[in-house]
Each structure stands twice: as structure tokens, then as C-alpha cells.
Amino acid sequence: MSQRIRTRIRVEGIVQGVGFRPFVYSLASRLGLAGYVGNDVDGVFAEAEGPPEAVAAFLTALRADAPPMASIDRIEAAEIPPTGATAFAIVPSEAGGERRALISADTATCADCLAELADPADRRFGYPFINCTNCGPRFTIIRGVPYDRPLTTMAPFAMCERCAAEYHDPANRRFHAQPTCCPDCGPSLRLLDRDWQPAGTQAGDRGAIARAADLLLGGQVLAVKGLGGYHLAVDATSETAAATLRARKHREDKPFAVMVPDLAQARLLCEVDEAAANSLTSRRRPIVLLPRRPQSAVAPSVAPGNRQLGLMLPYTPLHHLLLAAVGRPLVLTSGNVSDEPIAYLDDEARHRLGGIAEAFLTHDRAIETRADDSVVRVVRGRESVVRRSRGYAPEPLRLKSPFPRPVLACGAELKSTFCLAKGHRAVLSQHIGDLENLETLASFTAGIEHLGRLFDIVPEVIAHDLHPDYLSTRYALDLADRDPERLELVGVQHHHAHIASCLADNDAAGPVIGVAFDGTGYGLDGTIWGGEFLIADLAGFRRAGHLAPVPLPGGAAAIRQPWRMAASYLDAALGPDAAPPATLTRHERMWPGIVTIGRRGINSPLTSSAGRMFDAVAAILGVRDEVNYEGQAAIELEQRAEPGETGGYRAGITGGDVLVASGADLIRAVAADLAAGVGAGVIAARFHNGVAALIEDCCTLLRDQTGLGTVALSGGVFQNLLLTRATVDRLTVAGFTVLTHSRVPCNDGGISLGQAVVAAARTSSR
Ligand SMILES: [Zn+2]
Ligand SMILES: [Zn+2]
Structure with missing residues (x-):
């Protein structure tokens, strides 16, 4: 032998x-x-x-x-x-098996299942719930562990003999695929009207889809039950339909995502390079933000005033069938009214969406966990996640250095996520939404319990933001209060968490020069930070520089009304001579009052926020003086910038131990160019270049001080591609190693991961 x-x-x-x-x-x-x-x-x-x-x-x-x-x-x-x-x-699973097994994310329909779906001879031909071990729902249908059919929302569907035979055959593609089903034993579609009554006569699943397609082609709004919640769908080529949906959803300007049947159709609407094509067709199937083609067939109301369009490909068999039946791009946006969380329960959808949709394409498989579509963009050939949710969560991020004790990090407020971590794994929750109301809070707390059970993580360390009024902070304090002997609280400064999140994203430990530019974060000195240069590692940081603070006149009102920031910054730049520019004369009457409350500090905290500086410029240039959603002014300013403009403004930097960069210098240059008749697009570009130069200048001074040659860029302001590209280019030419985000968002959706690694670094050194 x-x-x-x-x-x-x-x-x-x-x-x-x-x-x-x-x-x-x-x-x-x-x-x-x-x-x-x-x-x-x-x-x-x-x-x-x-x-x-x-x-x-x-x-x-x-x-x-x-x-x-x-x-x-x-x-x-x-x-x-x-x-x-x-x-x-x-061999059979060992006792207690699968307890610590990692739950996978929901996965787009695989090629084998698609072939069966399209094969008239197959018993699952045209069946909208076809799946196998390589694809289908996972996280959104799991109720508990072990991951087995009885603990999923497929429990009510007893497998028929033929499905059971496939499920038990090790040679079969459906061996131990928990959601295995067929038209004889699985869920089925229904098309219902607003009153939840059958809409028209339908012959089975195929009839429901055909009728739904007719409604869409007739310009109606359809609610469609997906993997992690209900979508609202309309024909994306119909301006009437898109405008109707926008009006009913009270979504004034925020762009809608569009689903296209395949890559070829995506290329008709947008420029799709190889990296973007990989993201579009990946098993995670995110919405990919892409440069749109000027002459595309998409209706103006889908993404008003936006050079980009969010596209995705079908990821459930139902989507494939519906898109094939409609034969054109569909708007597919979260089923909610303005900023509410996406509706995922049938009753909830019926009540909340009944005033928006004419009909519901729904089914009898329950959704256990709400999960929005994920959003990514491609930056320098690398996928960069903007919203990490369906298809990504709850897949753990594996980190080189382990968490010495299990951690729960509660995140911040906007774009909230939480993070549970243990061993080498950090489990980042799906996108929860803005943690500002009871419904989102309920989703947040239930999510923590659910993911804790699924991954068997019982936290001993609770990390939180320093902002005392965030619901996430209050939740953390309450939790620790209930068991102070066992639970250790770790408060993490907002921008330190941003930089730590960027370090964890790159599996790095620092120290680095951290540039954290965002809208709002609670500072150690009680002011609102947001234009920060930190010398940071995971355990700690020093505030080494920042934008010169200016008043935020009227507090939160100044966030909704960027023209107030224009008044504040112009006052800082030009003093008593500042008058509203021609673009803002409609605020002339309020202007002196706003300047006065800012100067006197009446309800006007100081802020070094970079986001507010972008707001000020957007308002001065007449791009946007009031916003309907967070970041809108900065997004539109970026869109407006003239491509190819290489000029830039310069900001003075003063200070020794702590550098102070003068945003007012940039504003003065903006105002001067505007007065000289320079176009808004050119000014916007010069401003972006000026901010990139300011970052380079500060980083160079800090490198001289500290010898550090690596820069980490984080914070929501870096969602701005123009700024990120300009900054990375400059820093790279200047000899820096630059760390940016890819696996987790640079915005507040990544904060919880940063808090978790900071808490680990602090508690292990004790
Ligand atoms: Zn499959
Ligand atoms: Zn069956």
C-alpha cells in the first residue's frame, strides 16, 4: 500500500x-x-x-x-x-454546536438559482422565494441560535417531501439550506390594495407579479416587501410617478435609489468602471453611488440636482422577476415617510405606507430584523462603505489584536450603529438610523439584545459618546447603572472614536495624525468640535490642532439654516463691514440679529466644525441657504464645484502646542472672488482645494512636531469625494502614508467600532 x-x-x-x-x-x-x-x-x-x-x-x-x-x-x-x-x-453537529457559529449576511440570488428560476422545466420556475446554501435570506430571517429552520421566520413552512430530500442530501446544493422551499411548501406572493384586500384577480405568484408590473407601468406607487423591509417602487423613467412618490413621502430633495435589471442597463444610466461593476454584482448587492450619464432615461425627480445616482441590481428572486416584467429601471426607496425607520412588519407597512402606495406586493414570510440597503461608492478603485447594512451586517470584522473583554459600544446619534466585540471579532450592527425618536431607540435596544444572543456576546465593557444628551449615551449609562459591579463604562470622545474607527478599518494601531472633519461632536472643553487634528492611538489622543471656532448662531437652527453660518463666518472674516452678499439678501432683515446673538454668545455655542464651514460657503455662493437633510449643503457644494479648477485659497495657521487654522481666511477669499464676479463653480472648487491645502499644512507642521508620517482621515466631511481625492493627493505627494475608510463608514455609522477599539485599548492597559 x-x-x-x-x-x-x-x-x-x-x-x-x-x-x-x-x-x-x-x-x-x-x-x-x-x-x-x-x-x-x-x-x-x-x-x-x-x-x-x-x-x-x-x-x-x-x-x-x-x-x-x-x-x-x-x-x-x-x-x-x-x-x-x-x-x-x-458527521452530526456536536452538542451545543453552532452556538458561536457566525451568522452570515443576506446574500443575492446565485447563478444556479437564477438558472432554475428561468427554466420552465424546473419545479421552481418563476418561484419568487428560490434559494440555496449559496444564496438567500439569512440575518433578516434569523430569530435565534442555533441557526436552524425552527429558529427562523421559515418555521411555519413545513418542507414538502422533495424539498426535504434535497435538504438531507449531502450532494445537493440545498443540503442544510434552512430557507429551502418550493411553490408547494414555501411562502407565496400576494398583491393587495390599500385596504389590504386582493388587488384584482391573480393567478398565483406569476399573476401577482404581472399585475404589479402593470400598475408600475401605469405610473402607480407600489410597496414591495423585500429582505429587510418594504420598499416603495415607481417607474424611474416616469417624471409624474417619481414626483408623486417624492411628494407623498415628504422627501423634498434626498435622492432615490434605482434598481436596474442588469449591468448593461446600469451602464446606460451611469458610468460604471470595473471596480463599480464588481460592487454592483457582488453577492452583497449594495446601492452603488455612480456618476450619472447626462442623457439617461431617469426622470429628473429621482435625484434632483445630483450628478450622481445610486444604482443597485436585483438581489432577491422577487426583484429579478419584477424587473424582468417591468423591463425598465425602478425607483426602489426605503418604505417610510421622510426620516422614520424603514417599515418591515406587515401591519406597520399597511398603516404607514397606505397613504403613499396604491398597492402592496407582499408575502407571508416574516422579516425578523429590519435592514436597509447598504450604500457604497468606489474611491480610487476601492469600495468604500457609506451605509453598512443589508448584505454586510452582521458579518464580523476580524481585527489583529483581540478584545480582552467583551465590549458593547453604543455609537453616536445620527446614522446610528452599535458594535458588539469579543475575541478577534467586532460585530457592527446594521444601520439603525438617526437615534432621535422612540421607534429608532426601540430598534436599537432590541438589536443589541438580538445580536448579543446570536453571537453569544455578554458585554463587560460599555463604551459611549461623551455627549450627555444622546439617547445612546443615556442607554449606556442606564445599562451600567443596573449592574455597576460587572459593567465598566468607558466614555470616548467623538472625534477620537472617528480616528480609532479609521485605524480599526485599516487594522492599524497608530499613533497617527488623525484628521476628523465632521458636522458635530461633543468636545472635551464643552464646545462643539468638528474640524480636528488629533495625535492619536487607540488608547488616547491629544488635540493638536483645529479650525478656529466661530459661533453657531441659534444652535441647532444654524444646522438647518446654513445662511446663519454664512453670517457667522462673514462676521469672523470681515468684521463690522460684513453685509449679506447679493446671494443672501432675502435674509437681510434677520442678518444683524443673527450676527449679534453670535457675537454675544446668546444660544450660540462656539464650534470648530468643518461641516458648518462648508455650509457657510454653500450659503454664500447661493447654492443652498436652508437644508432638508443632514449634509445637503455640502453635498450640493461639491456637485457645483468646477472640475479641473486647480486654484485654491490659503488659510493662515497660528499657535504652537495647538495649531489653529483660520477658516475665516478661506471665507474672506470666497467673498472676494464672489464680489469680483468669479463663478460659483470656480469658487467652490477653489474652496475645496483650500481645505485640502489647510489639511496638508497642518499635517506637515504636526509631522515636524511629532515625527509621525501617517495620517488617518475620518468624519462625515470625507464623504465628499472631491475633498478626499484632493487631500489624499496632496498628502501623498508630501510623503505621508494616508489611511482612509473602506469597510466601515467614515461618517457616524463607523463611530461604534471606534468606541469599541478605544475601550479595548483602555481597559486592557489597566
Ligand atoms: Zn442559490
Ligand atoms: Zn417544497
């Missing part, structure tokens, strides 16, 4: 519920190996016995050919004595 070896193998990562065991089984069978494979609490274990070259090929293929939904953290292999076994088997 030729030489044989036996190897014991352990695989960790997302390897359960993703077809890993059948994959191992068929791989071993193909290579003629003996042994077994099974699941336990930590992942997959296996032993493989046979000729050394076959065992080696087996080990290589484990990683290289793993099923698409698997995500392997680690493979360990150790040689053990051969047993002479001749067969390979899948």
Missing part, C-alpha cells in the same frame, strides 16, 4: 449554513480521501486521510474553492496517525 497521511483540520469563520460541509464532502470524495467533516461551536472540523499530494491539494482547495458565502478567518491543520479508514462522511 502506498504511503498515506491523515490531517486534522479546523476551519474558523463564516463556515456554517453556507454549504461548507457538502463542499468538503464532495472535495474529499473527488480526491479519493477518507475521513469526516462536522460542525462544532467554533466552526468546522475535519479529518482527511490519503496520499500526501491529495491531502495537500485538499488543504489548498479548502481556502481557494470555498463556497461563495463562506468567509474563512483561519485554517489550522496538524498531522495525526492514519487510521486506515476508507470512506468520507458528514
Whole structure:
């Protein structure tokens, strides 16, 4: 008998519920190996016995050919004595198994399922709930662990004989695929009117889709139940339909996302490079923000005044069928009114969306967890997540250095997320929304309990923002209050959390020069920070520089009304001579009062916020003097900037130990150019270049001070691509290593991860 070896193998990562065991089984069978494979609490274990070259090929293929939904953290292999076994088997899960198994994210319909969906001879032909181990719903249908059908929202659907046979056959693509179903045993579609009564006569799922397509083509608004909630859909090429939806949703300017049937159609609407195509077609299927083509067929009301368009491809079989039936792009936007969380329960959808949609395309598989669509963009060929939700969450981020104790980080307020971390893994929640009302708070607290159970993380450290009024901070304090003996509280300054989040995103530890530019964050000195240069590592930071503070006249009112920031900055730049520019004469009457309350500090806290400086410029240039959503003025200012303009303004920098950069210098230059008749587009571009130069100048001074050569860029202001590109270019030319975000958002959606790694660094050093 030729030489044989036996190897014991352990695989960790997302390897359960993703077809890993059948994959191992068929791989071993193909290579003629003996042994077994099974699941336990930590992942997959296996032993493989046979000729050394076959065992080696087996080990290589484990990683290289793993099923698409698997995500392997680690493979360990150790040689053990051969047993002479001749067969390979899948062994039952060990007791307590799958408890710590990692729950995978919802995944777009795979190519095999799509082929069956389109095959008239297949028993799942045209079935809107087709799925397999390589695709389908996961996180949004899971009620508890172990991840098994009874603990999912598929529990009420007993598998028919044929589905059960597939489910139990290790050679089948549906082996242990918990949501396995077919038209005989699974969920079914219904098309309902506003009163939740059947809309017209429909013959089964196909009839419902055909009728739904007719309604859409007739210009009606349709609510469609998706994976993580209800969408509102209209024909994206119909201006009447898009404008109607916008009016009913009270969504004055925020762009709608558009779903297109395939990549070819995406290319008709937008410029899609290779990296963007990869994101669009990835199994995560995010909304990808893309430069739109000027002559595209999309109605103006879909994304008014925006050079970009958010596109996505179908990710459920229902989407594929609906898009094929309609044959044109569809607006597919969150099912809610303005800023409420997306509706995901049927009753909730019926009541909240009944005034918006004419009909509901719904079904009887419940959604357990609300999850919005994720949003990404491509920056320098790399995907950068703007909103991390469906398709990404709750897939853990693996970090090089472990969390010494389990952590719950509660995040901030806007674009809220939380983070549960243990061992080497940080589980970042899906996007929860703005944590400003009871409904979002309920979603936040329920989410913490749910994810804690799924991942078996019982926090011992609670991290929170320093802002005393954030609901997330109050939640953290209340929680710690209930069990002060066991729970340790760690307050983390907002901009330190931003920089730490960027470090964690890059699996770096610092120290770095951190540039945290955003709208609002609670500062250590009681003022509102937001244009910060920090010398930071994970455990701590020093505020090494910042924008010169200016008054925020009227507090929160100045955030909604950028013209107030224009008044404040023009006063700082020009003093008593400042009058409203021609673009803002309609605020002439209020202007002196606003300047006065700012100067006297009446309800006008000081702020070094970079976001407010962008607001001021947008208002001065007449781009936007009042906003309907956060960041709107800055977004429109970026859109307005003249591409190719290379001129830039310069800001003075003073101070020694703490640098102070004069935003007012930039504003003075803006006002001078405007008065000289320079166009708004050119001024906007020069301002962006000026901010990038200001960042470079400060970083260069700080490098001289500290010897640090790495810069981390974080904060919502860096969602601005024009600014980010200009800044990275300058810093790179100046010899810096630049860290930017990709796996987690640079905006406040990434704060909780930053808080978690800061808390870990602080509590481990104690
Ligand atoms: Zn599939
Ligand atoms: Zn069936």
C-alpha cells in the first residue's frame, strides 16, 4: 500500500449554513480521501486521510474553492496517525454546536438559482422565494441560535417531501439550506390594495407579479416587501410617478435609489468602471453611488440636482422577476415617510405606507430584523462603505489584536450603529438610523439584545459618546447603572472614536495624525468640535490642532439654516463691514440679529466644525441657504464645484502646542472672488482645494512636531469625494502614508467600532 497521511483540520469563520460541509464532502470524495467533516461551536472540523499530494491539494482547495458565502478567518491543520479508514462522511453537529457559529449576511440570488428560476422545466420556475446554501435570506430571517429552520421566520413552512430530500442530501446544493422551499411548501406572493384586500384577480405568484408590473407601468406607487423591509417602487423613467412618490413621502430633495435589471442597463444610466461593476454584482448587492450619464432615461425627480445616482441590481428572486416584467429601471426607496425607520412588519407597512402606495406586493414570510440597503461608492478603485447594512451586517470584522473583554459600544446619534466585540471579532450592527425618536431607540435596544444572543456576546465593557444628551449615551449609562459591579463604562470622545474607527478599518494601531472633519461632536472643553487634528492611538489622543471656532448662531437652527453660518463666518472674516452678499439678501432683515446673538454668545455655542464651514460657503455662493437633510449643503457644494479648477485659497495657521487654522481666511477669499464676479463653480472648487491645502499644512507642521508620517482621515466631511481625492493627493505627494475608510463608514455609522477599539485599548492597559 502506498504511503498515506491523515490531517486534522479546523476551519474558523463564516463556515456554517453556507454549504461548507457538502463542499468538503464532495472535495474529499473527488480526491479519493477518507475521513469526516462536522460542525462544532467554533466552526468546522475535519479529518482527511490519503496520499500526501491529495491531502495537500485538499488543504489548498479548502481556502481557494470555498463556497461563495463562506468567509474563512483561519485554517489550522496538524498531522495525526492514519487510521486506515476508507470512506468520507458528514458527521452530526456536536452538542451545543453552532452556538458561536457566525451568522452570515443576506446574500443575492446565485447563478444556479437564477438558472432554475428561468427554466420552465424546473419545479421552481418563476418561484419568487428560490434559494440555496449559496444564496438567500439569512440575518433578516434569523430569530435565534442555533441557526436552524425552527429558529427562523421559515418555521411555519413545513418542507414538502422533495424539498426535504434535497435538504438531507449531502450532494445537493440545498443540503442544510434552512430557507429551502418550493411553490408547494414555501411562502407565496400576494398583491393587495390599500385596504389590504386582493388587488384584482391573480393567478398565483406569476399573476401577482404581472399585475404589479402593470400598475408600475401605469405610473402607480407600489410597496414591495423585500429582505429587510418594504420598499416603495415607481417607474424611474416616469417624471409624474417619481414626483408623486417624492411628494407623498415628504422627501423634498434626498435622492432615490434605482434598481436596474442588469449591468448593461446600469451602464446606460451611469458610468460604471470595473471596480463599480464588481460592487454592483457582488453577492452583497449594495446601492452603488455612480456618476450619472447626462442623457439617461431617469426622470429628473429621482435625484434632483445630483450628478450622481445610486444604482443597485436585483438581489432577491422577487426583484429579478419584477424587473424582468417591468423591463425598465425602478425607483426602489426605503418604505417610510421622510426620516422614520424603514417599515418591515406587515401591519406597520399597511398603516404607514397606505397613504403613499396604491398597492402592496407582499408575502407571508416574516422579516425578523429590519435592514436597509447598504450604500457604497468606489474611491480610487476601492469600495468604500457609506451605509453598512443589508448584505454586510452582521458579518464580523476580524481585527489583529483581540478584545480582552467583551465590549458593547453604543455609537453616536445620527446614522446610528452599535458594535458588539469579543475575541478577534467586532460585530457592527446594521444601520439603525438617526437615534432621535422612540421607534429608532426601540430598534436599537432590541438589536443589541438580538445580536448579543446570536453571537453569544455578554458585554463587560460599555463604551459611549461623551455627549450627555444622546439617547445612546443615556442607554449606556442606564445599562451600567443596573449592574455597576460587572459593567465598566468607558466614555470616548467623538472625534477620537472617528480616528480609532479609521485605524480599526485599516487594522492599524497608530499613533497617527488623525484628521476628523465632521458636522458635530461633543468636545472635551464643552464646545462643539468638528474640524480636528488629533495625535492619536487607540488608547488616547491629544488635540493638536483645529479650525478656529466661530459661533453657531441659534444652535441647532444654524444646522438647518446654513445662511446663519454664512453670517457667522462673514462676521469672523470681515468684521463690522460684513453685509449679506447679493446671494443672501432675502435674509437681510434677520442678518444683524443673527450676527449679534453670535457675537454675544446668546444660544450660540462656539464650534470648530468643518461641516458648518462648508455650509457657510454653500450659503454664500447661493447654492443652498436652508437644508432638508443632514449634509445637503455640502453635498450640493461639491456637485457645483468646477472640475479641473486647480486654484485654491490659503488659510493662515497660528499657535504652537495647538495649531489653529483660520477658516475665516478661506471665507474672506470666497467673498472676494464672489464680489469680483468669479463663478460659483470656480469658487467652490477653489474652496475645496483650500481645505485640502489647510489639511496638508497642518499635517506637515504636526509631522515636524511629532515625527509621525501617517495620517488617518475620518468624519462625515470625507464623504465628499472631491475633498478626499484632493487631500489624499496632496498628502501623498508630501510623503505621508494616508489611511482612509473602506469597510466601515467614515461618517457616524463607523463611530461604534471606534468606541469599541478605544475601550479595548483602555481597559486592557489597566
Ligand atoms: Zn442559490
Ligand atoms: Zn417544497
